[in-house]
Amino acid sequence: MTNxxxxxxxxxxxxxxxxxxxxxxxxxxxxxxxxxGESGSGKSTILRAIxxxxxxxxxxxxxxxxxxxxxxxxxxxxxxxxxxxxxxxSLHPRQTVDRLLQEPLAxxxxxxxxxxxxxxxxxxGLGTGxxxxxxxxxxxxxxxxxxIARALIVEPSILxxxxxxxxxxxxxxxxxxxxxxxxRKARKLTFLLVSxxxxxxxxxxxxxxxxQHGEEVEQLLSTExxxxxxxxxxxxxxxxxxxxxxR
Amino acid sequence: MSALLTVEDLRVAFHTRTGTxxxxxxxxxxxxxxxxxxxGESGSGKSQTGRAIxxxxxxHAEVTARKLDFDGIDLTNISARARRDLRGDRIAMILQDxxxxxxxxxxxxxxxxxxxxxxxxxGKSEASKRAxxxxxxxxxxxxxxxxxxxxxxxxxxxxQRAMIAMMLIANPQLLxxxxxxxxxxxxxxxxVLRILxxxxxxxxxxxIFISHDLRLVSSFCDRVIVMYAGRIVEQLKASELNxxxxxxxxxxxxxMPRLGAxxxxxxxxxxxxxxxxx
Ligand SMILES: Nc1ncnc2c1ncn2[C@@H]1O[C@H](COP(=O)(O)OP(=O)(O)O)[C@@H](O)[C@H]1O
Ligand SMILES: Nc1ncnc2c1ncn2[C@@H]1O[C@H](COP(=O)(O)OP(=O)(O)O)[C@@H](O)[C@H]1O
Ligand SMILES: [Mg+2]
Ligand SMILES: [Mg+2]
Numbered sequence: 066m067t068n069x070x071x072x073x074x075x076x077x078x079x080x081x082x083x084x085x086x087x088x089x090x091x092x093x094x095x096x097x098x099x100x101x102g103e104s105g106s107g108k109s110t111i112l113r114a115i116x117x118x119x120x121x122x123x124x125x126x127x128x129x130x131x132x133x134x135x136x137x138x139x140x141x142x143x144x145x146x147x148x149x150x151x152x153x154x155s156l157h158p159r160q161t162v163d164r165l166l167q168e169p170l171a172x173x174x175x176x177x178x179x180x181x182x183x184x185x186x187x188x189x190g191l192g193t194g195x196x197x198x199x200x201x202x203x204x205x206x207x208x209x210x211x212x213i214a215r216a217l218i219v220e221p222s223i224l225x226x227x228x229x230x231x232x233x234x235x236x237x238x239x240x241x242x243x244x245x246x247x248x249r250k251a252r253k254l255t256f257l258l259v260s261x262x263x264x265x266x267x268x269x270x271x272x273x274x275x276x277q278h279g280e281e282v283e284q285l286l287s288t289e290x291x292x293x294x295x296x297x298x299x300x301x302x303x304x305x306x307x308x309x310x311x312r
Numbered sequence: 313m314s315a316l317l318t319v320e321d322l323r324v325a326f327h328t329r330t331g332t333x334x335x336x337x338x339x340x341x342x343x344x345x346x347x348x349x350x351x352g353e354s355g356s357g358k359s360q361t362g363r364a365i366x367x368x369x370x371x372h373a374e375v376t377a378r379k380l381d382f383d384g385i386d387l388t389n390i391s392a393r394a395r396r397d398l399r400g401d402r403i404a405m406i407l408q409d410x411x412x413x414x415x416x417x418x419x420x421x422x423x424x425x426x427x428x429x430x431x432x433x434x435g436k437s438e439a440s441k442r443a444x445x446x447x448x449x450x451x452x453x454x455x456x457x458x459x460x461x462x463x464x465x466x467x468x469x470x471x472q473r474a475m476i477a478m479m480l481i482a483n484p485q486l487l488x489x490x491x492x493x494x495x496x497x498x499x500x501x502x503x504v505l506r507i508l509x510x511x512x513x514x515x516x517x518x519x520i521f522i523s524h525d526l527r528l529v530s531s532f533c534d535r536v537i538v539m540y541a542g543r544i545v546e547q548l549k550a551s552e553l554n555x556x557x558x559x560x561x562x563x564x565x566x567x568m569p570r571l572g573a574x575x576x577x578x579x580x581x582x583x584x585x586x587x588x589x590x
Contacts (some may be wrong), residue, residue, distance in 0.1 A: 103497040104468075205354075234353040234524060236582035239567035243578035261497065268569035268579070291572045306498040307571060309531025310505050 067130040069094040069223055069255040070115070075124035077110050077279075084110045086279045087124065094222075097249065097256035099266035099287070101303070102276035108259040110279070112225045115257070116147055128223070143173050146216035148209075150228035155212060156200040162186070162211050163196045169219045185214040189244060206237035210244065217248060224249075226258045230265065242269060263307045267291050275300045315342040316518040317365070317486060320379035324360045324369060335360040335373070337542035343486070345516045347509070349529035349550065351564075352539035358522045361539070362488040365520075366405050367395040382486065400430070404484040406475050408491035413475055414463040420447075420474045421459030427481050446477040450507050469500035476507055483515065490522045505532050526553070526564050538564075541589035560588050 070092040077085040085107050092098040100108045113119035115126055117137040126133045128145065149155045156165055166182045175181065186193055189210040200208055209229060216224060229245070230238040246269065249256060260266050266273050267287045275282040275297065283297045295301050324336035336357040341348070350358045364375045367387070380387040382403065387395070399405075407413050415423055424443035428434060434442075440459075447455035450473040463471055472492060479487065489508060493501040509532070511517045523529045529536055530553040538546040538561045546558040556562050563582040 103499070235526070235564055236353065236567045239569075239579040239581050242569070243581065246577060262569075264569040264571045267571055268575070268577075293572065302499060304571065306502055309528055310502060310509075311531070312509070 066093060068092060068127065069096070069129060070098075070257065071125075071127040071130075072111070072115070073125045073127075075111075075114055075126060076122045077107075077114050077119045078122040079120060084119070084279050085114065088274075088276075088279075088281055089124075090274055090281075090284070092255055092257060094255055095249075095253050096272070097258060097270040099270035099273035100257065100259045100276060101261065101263055101266050101273055102282070104261065106276040107279040108276055109227055112147065112227050112257065112259060115225060116145065117141075139173065143219050144221050145223045145225065146219065146221040147225040147227065148212050148216050148229050150231050156208060156215075158200055161197050161199055162191075162203075165200075165211060165215055166218055169215060173219050175219065181218055185218045188217065188248065189214040190240075204237075205233050206241060209233065209237075209241050213241075213244065213248070217252070220252075221254070223255045223257070226256060228259055228261065231261065238265075245269065263290060263303060275303065315344055315381075316383055317343040318379055318381040319343075319365065320377060322361065322364055322375070322377045322380065324357070324364050324373055324375050326370075326373045334542055336364065339539075339542075339544055341537055341544065341547065343518045343520060345512065345518050346535065347512055347519045347521060347533040349533035349536040350520060350522045350539060351524060351526045351529050351536060353524060353564075356539040357542040358524075358539055359490055362405065362490050362520060362522055366399060366403060366488060367392075368399075368405070401482050402484055403486045403488070404479045404482055405488040405490065406472070406479060406492045408494050409468075414471060414478075416463055419460055419462055420466070424459075424474075424478055424481065427478050431481060442481075443477075446480055447474070449480065450474070450477045451503060452477075469496050469504065472496065472504055473507070476504070480511075484517065486518045486520070487511065488520045488522070491524070492521075493528075494523065494525070501528075526561075527568065543589075545588060558588075559583075559585065 068091045072088055072090050074087040074089055075085055076087050088111060100111060102108055110119050114121050133141065163182060166185055167178060170178050170181060183193055186196060191207065191210050195207065203211065230241050233241060248254065258266065258269055267290045270287050272284060272286050273290065274284045277299055282299050285295060293304050295304060320340045322336055322339040326333040326335060339361055350361065352358055363369050369375050377388055421443055424446055425439045428439045428442055444455045444459060447458055452458050452470065452473055458466060458470060493504050496504065508519060512519050521529060521533055530550040533550045536548055536550050536553065537544050538558065540560050546556060546561050548556060556565065566580045567582055569579060
């Protein structure tokens, strides 16, 4: 089976800073793959490199077996969508939910806008009552639902999710994680999910990569993570720390 | 054990153009020389509770309490001046983001020296020696280097430790830590908690640890207060968290994904009941 997403020895260099030092990973269609590691380890840089937003110095990135050109084309942005941690920062403050959802449809020349917007809002559990609200009239969880609706409305096959629930309260996080799982199943989406929370990744993903200093520490199955069967001491340390304080 | 801090029926109300926001609605608890956690979701009134105890409530808000007693001092009935003196000395607060608490245009070393000199008459070179020792005591590995750095030049964890070093100078009896580790990586988070823990066990400080992370709090604190909509819905021993009674506390515990726990798909969500906020 062709991988939905494949990175081969990707390096990202900012000026003189080596943010990714040759990272490789492969994600199958419909699979959910997690990225964990301390802040600054290069997790977001991987997503940005895929989205064409980071200076890739070498290596290749394939989507559905096709190597990506330096400039991503429109078809790419239709099949790959991104959701960020802070939906407030990614939703234009002076646009209503309706406008926010219309924009990607207009960019990709997708018709039948009315029906798609109504459907997208229903799919993320907001309903049309939210259609003409502004971002500041929404709670954090509702804003994240709008961000997800906006990503889904162009019918992508891959979602890049960067700490999508890290700014949310635990109960809202649970709702958004459930929503993401539901849409993944319904639409057979492929996920690349970044989180600093091991439990979130173990819950949402099939496999994951642990990162440190722009490099892979190891790749493992979520079941291995849950069973605390990491091979690398660094991963063990993260697992240990995630269980809380020990006196 | 006599309480270090007694809070009875604490209320904080914001009078805004659109009406009154009751941020804290009758909070009561006692604190000894222990670690007390305050948890709850955002907006539940945790920070406003801490700020009211500190005397740092915004001016347009109204604070009332039947009793607010710190070590025999009636905080509801002392001058702003006396309150300020307490704050610089016997009561301290650390905030989530040290960037707001450290002076951005002064090196970390100089800030520590100034606060040492504000506390006692001591020469510059002696103060600077002490500042270095302080930085070392919060496990900053290269104190001489960090001494000369500006706040924006250090990582979040380092800035938070520098804040704690500053606070150590005053040697407070009561510390209110408002989400002091939420912005930090888990491993760094535990380092900072270890320092706070030492202050409680070695210096007999009383600690109020505010956090939205119920599980972290219960692993670190002796007791936990759970807040919802400005009220305490439950107080319990951290070790007895699993026996929590209130459906809100139970809901908060249940809805978090847990490493190694049986897979729950979908995750249970919180079914909020209007009566919780009564
Ligand atoms: N535009 C940029 N210029 C220079 N350095 C950058 C830039 N973006 C990110 N970095 C650096 O790359 C490293 C990895 O960043 P990032 O991928 O955002 O980490 P993570 O998401 O794991 O926290 C960090 O050290 C960061 O400071
Ligand atoms: N300056 C303010 N004006 C009006 N309401 C405020 C102000 N600051 C806080 N509040 C309200 O007080 C409540 C409690 O806030 P806070 O104590 O900061 O919550 P927490 O720390 O638990 O997240 C919130 O509902 C918030 O809306
Ligand atoms: Mg990141
Ligand atoms: Mg707060």
